[in-house]
Amino acid sequence: MDLKQLKTFVVLSKNKNYTRTADALGYAQSSISAQIQQLEQELNTKLLDRIGKKVFLTESGEMFLPYAVEMLALASTIKDRIDNSLLAPGQIIIGASESLCIFKLPAIVKSFKKAHPNIELHLKLIENDQVVQQLTDNTIDIALTIGNPIEHPSITSLLKKHEEILVLSAPTHPLASKNVLAITDFANQSLVLTSSSCNYRAAFEYDLKSHGIPYQIALESGSVQAIKEMAASGLGLCVLPNLAVQNELSANLLSALPYKNDYNIYTQLFCHDSKWISPNLADFIDLVKEFI
Secondary structure, three states: OOHHHHHHHHHHHHHOOHHHHHHHHOOOHHHHHHHHHHHHHHHOOOOEEEEOOEEEEOHHHHHHHHHHHHHHHHHHHHHHHHHHHHHOOOEEEEEEOHHHHHHOHHHHHHHHHHHOOOOEEEEEEOOHHHHHHHHHOOOOOEEEEEEOOOOOOOEEEEEEEEOOEEEEEOOOOHHHHOOOOOHHHHOOEEEEEOOOOOHHHHHHHHHHHHOOOOEEEEEEOOOHHHHHHHHHOOOOEEEEEHHHOHHHHHOOOOEEOOOOOOOOOEEEEEEEOOOOOOHHHHHHHHHHHHHO
16 A cells, blocks of 8 residues: 555545546556555455446445545654754764864865855764764764775765875974975974874875985874974974865965875775765755855
């Protein structure tokens, strides 16, 4: 028994004619007959008598009609409630890397809130290695991170963009005047680094260690802004995504050193495979793709 059969039965009981019912519903007469037969088979009773061109309700049909009307009304109410809930205020929980929170999300959030002023946005700082668990636990709706590519059978990738990773120094640093740098030029240099879980830090340290290059960690911090300030002051070199240092490069507060690398670092947007993408969440995802 489905809603289409119920509606056909109710309209036919009112029109008392197959032709008018077929015209009203936009079905062929054969489809009307088939739906009524399926309904009668499921209920194991005769609902209608067809005498000449007219249709009459049987005793079972008379009994069933008010229930059919009630079920159609309830289905309509459910649909209205669901539709209204989609328009009602809601929330989106975003898990994001600090760099993207600072340098990409403000413009995205501003644009989204302009179109959806009643939607609450909640932001959680996460690391790349937390993405799968946070999405699986449904503690976040989407994850926007920067790091090594993530592949997992329960996670859907919505965006993947390669990011340039720079080694930077204060403009007065001796290495800033060189045209080309090799990995050996970083021997015994002081470094101002992100946390040990950071993928681009790990990539640069791997370069150093694999070539036997000694170095000193002058400072380690989870704050990108603190790292930039310390490097600009001359405390040491830092390793950051290009997207995080645009203002400092333009203002000549930091210099990008001429060290070529092709680190496997990406900005990525994810959701869980089983996550229902609401219209509001779909709009947010579209904005992320537009601004990233």
